Amino acid sequence: MPRICSPSFPRNESHHSPCHTMRWSNLLIPTLKEDPAEAEAASHRLMIRSGMVRQLAAGIYCYLPLGQRVLDRINTIIREEMNRIGGQEITLPALHPAELWQQTGRWDEIGEEMFRLKDRGKRDMCLGMTHEEVITWLAVKEIRSYREMPQIWYQIQVKFRDEARPKSGVLRTREFHMKDSYSLDADEEGLGRSYEFHKEAYARIFGRCGLKFYLVESDPGMMGGAGSHEFMAPSPAGEDEVVLCTSCGYAANIELASSKSPAPTFPPWSSLEELATPGTRSIEEVSNFLQIDPRLILKTLMVMTGEGPLLCLLRGDQLLDEKKLQRLVGPFRPAHRDEMKEIAGVEVGFLSPLGLELPRLADETVAEGVYVAGANREGYHVRGVVPGKHFSARYADIHHVQSGETCLQCGASLAVEPVIEVGNIFKLGTRYSTPFGAVYLDEKGQEHPIVMGSYGIGPARIAAAAIEQSHDQDGIIWPMSISPFPVHLLAVNVKDETMRTVGDELYRQFVAAGVEVLYDDRDERAGVKFKDADLLGIPYRVTVGSRAIREGQVEIRNRRTREDALVPIAETVPHVQALLTETEGS
């Protein structure tokens, strides 16, 4: 039901803007005094408390006016930067026929994560998780010649993924808005250009949104293709981790990052010696019992692969990186306790490569040195084990990077940091164009598949990441560029005739000057309004209160610094406008 302009609506609005109000007393901004029980992450807590969003079901959110404003501002920045690199905005269906996804095989590859349904004619349909298929279909229909490329098409739309575990508020949802763009080029070189354009546009977008972010190498995963990067906003609420070298700039998603584990000083153990180590199963227990550095212990894990059992060897302080192992040996799972006993004849904790005729895969780190290993006999370990001499193995990088290890490129110390993935860019190549037959003719009349790229941004994640990176005990501190309003006008006591009049007049002036201002004209006590102002986190607060008004002044407070400036009432609007110009883009 659309809002109708009528004399009775908006209720408190003057005749200057009959159908538009930025008066709090007329707006839906349901702030909460207390933290909602279900919210853990700072951004989740604050988005609910500030009345930006409400949850309808697990991973399904309503955006209320304040949240909508933030998304609008983010999307405006995205559109400006996408248009700047030649992107053209389009709108694509959210509902897709199954045949589209069957054509690339993803209908069967993707499991429960895809929302599927049938139409009344019992035809299989799905809700789009992403739009490579639709874009490629469109390219098949419309692109014939090399002359028609390059193209960059983008959309900002809702997408669906039936996430196994929606979490952290708006950070991981089942229905989400996403800016996706797709590039179509004649060859790899063209794709390289489109990719670089996107890399630059994305850096500008996240920069303009006030985010601190890293550009890191990423695992292309099932998207396939020649290369990919992710844009990562550091935050403790992030689900991903990146590995960073502060010295040479190496930056990668931890899923594919590599590192060197600094070697310990190896003792002069010259022969194999069996040691009684009763009851010591974990590395920590063995290390404590024998009073030796965990790095001198060999960790032996048994996993079950498609080819059968496999022993994985790591140094005591290292963790197995399951992604890396999976890339090497395919799907696997840890061996069960009884399986291990049956295959190796030994209890967990005393497993070792010595004398066991099983395939072995060792981390490269282990190739050097002399170690304590399990004895394949309960209650015993063996000292003096030299890999290569006492057992053989295939060597590869299978350890999970940990903070404090060193950079392979420059040797400096690496840091591991949790991050929110706010954007990704993929070189798709011809993975989608080939199955669809999306081809063009080159200048010699030769047919070639179109070379594609795909590039995503999550606007809601930008908002959440901005809050994660910029808040304090009292609430959000918005970057000016994506704040729901640039200015928060607050009349301390609307029952006071003078304050009310000055507040109304300043509001009118701001509106007339084209400055979007949230005017808190509610009949609430000052404390309530100040607390709410801090919670919403609008960069500048203009306070009309008894203190300054006697001197004909108002206070202008900076939310971030909490510094107040006294300004004559008549100069308020120009003064604020000057501040806004100054703060632009920050």
Place this chain on the structure above:
RNA sequence: CGGGGCGUAGCGCAGCCUGGUAGCGCACUUGGUUCGGGACCAAGGGGUCGCCGGUUCAAAUCCGGCCGCCCCGACCA
């Protein structure tokens, strides 16, 4: 999907162990006082205690099943 927790008024919670048909704070309504950092007094409105079944004279409370939400892990094109 594995592990854990929680579901009682709009929100945050107590009551459950030891059955006797529901309570606190905030919010909301009305009146009064107050009025620059989440006011006070008084009077009110609001709940099939997630759902279904069982035990019992009697169930928010005990038992069984189901559903939902959150957290950890797996997964995440």
